[in-house]
Amino acid sequence: MNVDDLWAPFVEFGFMRRGLVAALALSLAAGPLGTLLQLRRLSLVADVMSHAVLPGAAVAFLFAGFSLSWMGFGGLVAGLCIAVAAGFITRSTPIQEDASFAALYILAIASGVAILSTAGSNLDLVHVLFGSLLAIDDTALLLIAAVSSLTLLVLAACWRALVVSTVDPDFLRARGGATIAHTLFLVLLVLNLVAGFQALGTVLSVGLLILPPATARLWARSLSGTVALATGLALLSSYAGLIASYAFDLPSGPSIVLAAGALYVTSLGLRSNRRLFATR
């Protein structure tokens, strides 16, 4: 690999440029949204939700073929249904939220894979589960850019409310805004998971929401610093992941998530070393 390989694929191929723009757009929203996700202790819930979009996408695939717009819509409906169903089960039964999410998650992924495997080829299944740059056409790119822009606008407008409901939910509940804030957050989360599955696949679309903020938390001391660093790390992971995806002929989803994972593991190692030396 030489220096030219760091940008040549993006100059040479339109699908790489579209993939890069899509991944960068996702990263811009993933920084602040993922930071709140982690601070609200919802990372595992988001992981479940990312799998929950699968049956909706699979049903859309059954009727409309490999249309990312329809699959995105199907995924959105399925994700919101799972979120509402999990909330209903938690409120009306003794089952805790994590258990109800886990039960629905395993049902969602089993039914999604079953639908896809009867209707499509193994290649389609791999594309939906792990993402495909080749599948990002102009329509998909517009959808990703729209979701990302909407997410940033809503977060900018409602940031204070979301932080208050994260730090002290009872405080906001007493003023009547906690449910709205939580619902708004879940809707943004599902929208970003749906947008993300086109580039990263359903299984890994949550990766940019979890790993960069987790890495940023190891270094940043303030909330704004965590958000800025998480966004920067997500952008870097997207770029590095796409380069690796092109160079080693890997699916885009795992490449981007592995790049984010490498930054996380390196940070963990550096932080541990610092503590180790500090104690000597």
Add this chain to the structure above:
Amino acid sequence: MIEIHQLCVRYGDLVALSDVEGTIANGTSLAVVGPNGGGKSTLLKAIAGVVKPCAGYVHTNGARMAYLPQQSAVDRNVPITVSDLVSFGLWRETGWFGAIDRARRGRIDDALATVGLAAVARRRIDALSAGQLQRALFARLLLDEAEIVLLDEPFTAMDAATSAQLAALFAEWRTQGRTIIAALHDLGEVREYFPQTLVVAGRPLAWGATDEVLTPQLVASAFAFATAEHQHAEPHLHVHP
């Protein structure tokens, strides 16, 4: 005025509080005492609207309320500053979209100075001691300018001097006509700062002037009541407003 009618609150199958009935006049300072699990925090949450009653109702007639929860309700894992935490007290003014401008920043600094935390305004909340965090929450209350102030274990982890300093605010609030309702464990603090007392142990046992309510017999019966099957026992109603 707060009107409470046959209030019942349950968490799942567990009835946390039942049969609360009464009115609390404006400007009252009421202590709520009782054993752990007796329903003190639940009553405050029901008045604040944080939990919904399974029966009955609480009417606050649209009064502005401020609620100071137990410390565990504040997630100190979020890396915000003490000043940011106190700024939540301006929520009624700022709402979802309002900004903290220079004037509001000045009021936040004043509130922090009142509770003796001016020096740690820019410190992260996870670096505060339990007592300092409680003082920060008091500063948040100061900005709220509520007509009804609900305090859940307000003196937790505080030394006597700090408790006395913050309790001095009660006198100021009383002169402003604010209603103060506090869940407390320390009966000495109750006698010192609260003219009215409600004793709860799953349901009200007594409600009235503190000197008349806090008899040794009733206190003993309240705490014995908690360990018995209190859902079915008869309460010893003593005085009721």
